[in-house]
Amino acid sequence: MKHANLSVALIEFILCFLILYKIVSARRGAELFIRKIPGLQAIDEAVGRATEMGRAIFYSPGIQGLNIVGLQSMSILSHILRLAAKFRTRVIVALADAVLFTIAQEVAREAYTHEGTPELYEPQDIQFLSDQQFAYASASVGVMTRERVASCFYFGNFFAESLILAETGHHVGAIQVAGTPETAQLPFFIAACDYTIIGDEYYAGSAYLSKEPTLLGSLVGQDWAKLVLIACVVLGVISVTVAGISGGTALGAQLGLDRHWPAALLKVVEFFSLPVGG
Amino acid sequence: MSTGLALPLGAFFQAQPNHKLNALYIAGCLFAGGLFIALLTQTPKRFRKPLIVSATFIAGLYFSLEFLLPPKATAETVLASHSPWNRTMSALFGWFLRPLASNSRLAPDENWLSLYLENVNTVWQVIGAFTFALGLWNLIHLHFRNVVHVTKGAFASSFFFLGLAFMIFAGYLKQFSGIPDLFAFATSGLFFQLDAAMFSLIAFFIISAAYRAFRIRSFEASIMMAAALLVMLSQIPVGAWLTSWLPDHGLLSNLRIERVGQWVLRQPNAAAQRGINFGLAVGMLATGLRIWLSLERGSYFERDV
Structure with missing residues (x-):
């Protein structure tokens, strides 16, 4: 990827914000827990x-x-x-x-x-x-x-x-x-x-x-960023799976999913598969 | 300087057919580089850190914006589209997108900042080239000391000087006398072969490392052993033969060893690797962010420069 699309830019912004927020918190003296490595x-x-x-x-x-x-x-x-x-x-x-x-x-x-x-x-x-x-x-x-x-x-x-x-x-x-x-x-x-x-x-x-507090804050921020990414992965998997079942299979149609589910889920799917700059 | 020596020296700096001009460029670059380093050294201490912080921030900002700003193709797509989303984007960012889409100098995957990407990378290469001399100097210093003091590694160190002199001589001969044989012998005949010999050692090391890794000492090691065995068997004809009695199609065909092996590689292995890569990407982002904003602490980042 030579340039970011909108979803990449948005996720990157959220991750950067989380990391910087935790760095600032740590510098203000917040207690941070770090697991043993x-x-x-x-x-x-x-x-x-x-x-x-x-x-x-x-x-x-x-x-x-x-x-x-x-x-x-x-x-x-x-x-x-x-x-x-x-x-x-x-x-x-x-x-x-x-x-x-x-x-x-x-x-x-x-x-x-x-x-x-x-x-x-x-x-x-x-x-x-x-x-x-x-x-x-x-x-x-x-x-x-x-x-x-x-x-x-x-x-x-x-x-x-x-x-x-x-x-x-x-x-x-x-x-x-x-x-x-x-x-x-x-x-x-x-x-x-x-x-x-x-x-x-x-x-x-x-x-x-x-x-060092700044670095520890960054480390905790990284963990929060990973949580965001995990949430994105879970959401993406669910939305693509359900949208696939409801829109693309007979079972989805039989269960009536094609009428009730797709509208919102397809928006999520769209977000994760947004074309460059779309 | 006699003409006989001047010509080879001129050709020594040759990178393009117009060698006189190139020699001038190189001399100019060396002079400018030296001047820049001298100025940086003479800069009062209280200004050095802000200078480095500013340079880091500007460089980081350039690369970030170059990546985040949309390319020409996107601008064209958004402006031409009639979807509600793209119409909103056109209304909000039309002032930026229109000149970008109409710029004939840009390739479809470029924005304005992409035009300078090559030049910025060249600057980085030039800075790197200055430090290479320091590396060579360290090598000479290290091996010279070994040879002069006749230490344990003196004999091996003498080969460094021998090799250096030989390669310079062979290169010079090829470039200016048109005799490529010695250079080819030094590179294809010696260097590449020694490189390949070193590389081939990996085969032996893999066996000894695998032996230790596959010793079943714990539950995790047992899983690893089983997975490794499956993957290895799936790659060889004997493995396929072992389960060849299973049907080619249908549910039971999934139990054929070559399919199980592929499944291990493509599903659990790929998932684990992607998980690690996610973590690495976030870690890299955090470290990059700290360095860009000069928030990095510890080691050389906090010292007075």
């Missing part, structure tokens, strides 16, 4: 394990560049770096995009400074490996194997290299936490990693970890 809680466990073993942590933000997914990955990286800086644990960040590489350097510098340990920041640990998919995978595997990393984090956009990374992490005995919006790669991470963050939990990462 085991994958994100496991981050602390994984950092702790690396500290106990005295080995490094490996972090990969995937192979795509600067986009919403990449920015979210940098937020999670920031949390991991701060945690690792507290315990003086080494974090190796492997990057495949030059733009993200510069941001990761800044994030690392800032995280160590924030924890009062700027001397621990080692620029060589933020590595631009390659912008080619399998060259990146190959180099990452090399780093993981040579350093015998204790924990691996994969947060970002991954493609065919996901299983190569996750299986290597498993073979070196690392505890692994992964999160990706690429649904095609989720089965590989679920099979090979100890914890996997699924779907929109990926975008909940920064809010969940920072407990």
Whole structure:
């Protein structure tokens, strides 16, 4: 879809309103409940394990560049770096995009400074490996194997290299936490990693970890937005089904549905199947 | 500079037949880019954040409006239609729709803002190109240190320099001497083959990952195992043979393994994937909204720039 039709624009407006409303409420001090996300809680466990073993942590933000997914990955990286800086644990960040590489350097510098340990920041640990998919995978595997990393984090956009990374992490005995919006790669991470963050939990990462009111408000707003979408799906399914039965089948006609039901329902069906700009 | 060297250098920057002009464009872009970065660095700290916030907001507004505003085809449809809905829309937004419909420069799926989409994306690519040099510098720095200090990975690091020099030489040879053999050897003969070798590792990793995933440890793992078995059997001739005694038509035909497998893929699997995608779309919308309105908090978003 290159341009929004009326129903898309309307739904988008409602979702944006809900998210912004919850952000404003949270900033005004409203109490918000957030459910536990085991994958994100496991981050602390994984950092702790690396500290106990005295080995490094490996972090990969995937192979795509600067986009919403990449920015979210940098937020999670920031949390991991701060945690690792507290315990003086080494974090190796492997990057495949030059733009993200510069941001990761800044994030690392800032995280160590924030924890009062700027001397621990080692620029060589933020590595631009390659912008080619399998060259990146190959180099990452090399780093993981040579350093015998204790924990691996994969947060970002991954493609065919996901299983190569996750299986290597498993073979070196690392505890692994992964999160990706690429649904095609989720089965590989679920099979090979100890914890996997699924779907929109990926975008909940920064809010969940920072407990910042603005982000928590946004997270609750997301849940409300999902409720709206669920309502739309249910309404759409019912209306299309009933309209189909009443208007298009003998059973509908036999039950008299074609006389009593369709008028209002067809309006709903029309809304969900509105042609572009109609 | 001798003519012998000047010609290849001119051709080095060549992207179009008119190479002199292109070299000028590139030099101008580099100069303008450098000037822009220098100005940004010299901007007083108290102005930097508002500057970035404004630029983010304007860029976000452009892309939002480009998507939300109707294209020319829609404007034409609405103006030509006599339905009550479209007549109301024409009365309310006719001032906007009429010039849009009559604009001959626009394609049917474009609005006014679509005209600048390519240019805006080019700007983004140019900014990205500036950072690529930093990536290359990091690689050189990292591997140079390994080689000089003769660390554990020194031997592998030396291959980076070898590869870099070889690719530059092969590329130069192909471009300016018309000898493509070495470049073809470096890309098709080496790089693509190494890439394919790395890709083929996935086949082995899938087996070891599947072995662990399919170990029945819980009720959920059992369901997954059963579903995987059904789908796998439905894809192979043996699977079809197992239930070939069932009729081709009628109610019982739905129990044929290839149909059950397809049903698992197309119904529960597709529904679950769509559910995940709904959540992802909302999450992306929320994150995008926060970044657009500079409401994002944590990590680098709050720091003084």
